[in-house]
Amino acid sequence: MDYKKLSELLFPNIKNTMDYYENEKYPKRNLPEGAKVTRLAPSPTGFIHLGNLYGAFVDERLAHQSGGVFMLRIEDTDEKRKVEGAVETIISSLEFFGLKFDEGAGIEGESGNYGPYFQSKRAEVYQCFAKYLVEIGRAYPCFCLEEELEELRNQQTKENVNTGYYGKWARDRDLSLEEVQEHLDNKEKFVIRFRSEGTEEGTFEIDDAIRGHLSIHENYQDVVILKTNGIPTYHFAHVVDDRLMRITHVVRGEEWLSTLPIHYEIFKTFGWDTPIYCHTAHLMKMDEGAKRKLSKRKDPELGLGYYKELGYHPAAVREYLLTILNSNFEEWRMENPDSPIDDFEFTLEKMSNSGALFDLDKLNNISKDVLLKIPAVEIYEFLSNWAKEYKTDASELLASNKDEVIKLLSVGRDGQKPRKDLMYCEQILDFISYYFDEYFKIVDSYPENINEDEAKKLLQAYLNTYDHSDDQSQWFDKIRVISQENGYAAKPKDYKKNPDMYKGHVGDVSTVIRIALVGRASSPDVWELQQIMGEEKVRRRIEI
């Protein structure tokens, strides 16, 4: 068989050589020793969920921690999955969470010399490498129709053998030049298949940076590498691109583990070393009592947009992600509470190889700590930007009450035991909503031992003695007096000792005032809130 002739027959228009791409167009990168080059290679559906961010984070850390390159390549080899504006969405979503690409699709400026970064625009490159495989007899055209393949599968299932295009089942594996010519003359469409030399029994060994040493089955399938339209499948594009773009570490989900043998064989056929593979575990979700992989179809609420809508701070999400990404991160954080997150040394060895369940409680807890470290002014900015997009009615109120809101956000945050009241924008807005007459409403009821009339009496007494210029202790002393005058213990401990002597204690009285003032039984220090609200508003609330 004259493979050279076959390759010319199949790819008459491909003139470039492999050598041209490997050594001229895409030469070795000039990077310091140990620099890692990683890539995020999403398909352009534009939908990014937490799981994608999780993986992207690994890429980003690996690259930027080592002085390497973090690249965006769009795997748009499947036209059916394209969505308008997807690339912009991907870039902006990741940027929101602090992940910046150095190079690649849609990146401005000096974005690197390894493009184009859309696989759909690299057809010639792939064809050149496919042509080479044909030339050396390791790839061949296949004219099978989809229906024929379907039939093949059925037959194999019936005979209880592995399905697929391989060995004796590979009908077009050994077509003669004349037969190929004949098909071509008939204008039949064809794909290019890889000619595997593996066996069903064979195994090989490979190291995965996350999963350790693996011993896995060889590939023995003649997989499609170039589709009818001349565009490669993932398997081929991955090998060619990651080689030419000089990717050092391939981070991808564990669903790729089972096709790793294909990639390995193709790399070896070209005589190339594989990149270092890092197969990450999936982020899981609890669904009707069972763990399940995150799905873009079933879990729209885990899309990154969801967290933006609720107003989680990107720093909190990053911090959370890192706790599940590297098990030693929390420990490091406890020892270095004030260090920038990027000071943490991320390692692949500390990654879990079983899927973690997304834990909202944990995110919230981490978020509290993260927000505590962000100055109130910055939280205000974050909150108001969020409101502009998601809560337009509140947005104006926030803008016209800027100073007061900042003060509200600051209450109790100083000192040795600062409050951690703030988690995410929606919650924050609710948390301070009582300040605005537009949102104020009574949500909690008075303590059981106090009825409406009693409450009115207490509030009247409070109003009578209220002096806005009182300092905190003067103010509270007055509440103690009111309590005593109305039959409530001035100290909770007194009440505990002799519950029969009192109607309740000072805490009950405070609760009544608190509810009148902010509408709820729990809040930060009332005196501080009053100072922020101003005398007029305080009196008005008490009078109601």
Place this chain on the structure above:
RNA sequence: GACUCAUUGGUCAAGUGGUCAAGACGCCACCCUCUCACGGUGGAAUCAGGGGUUCGACUCCCCUAUGGGUUACCA
């Protein structure tokens, strides 16, 4: 079905043949306290099951169970 990866408390997990099996979130109790938080102290709660190997197994091997993944001219 076949192939494959995984399995330590409710969740995230440390652990690599000898530990009273860390820690964090959540939960409960108590302390602090005018409420709620915060903080502190304490508590309940884990090696999926069964066989081996070994003086000794969470750690090594096998089987089973459960869950994930792949099985496309999708990625």
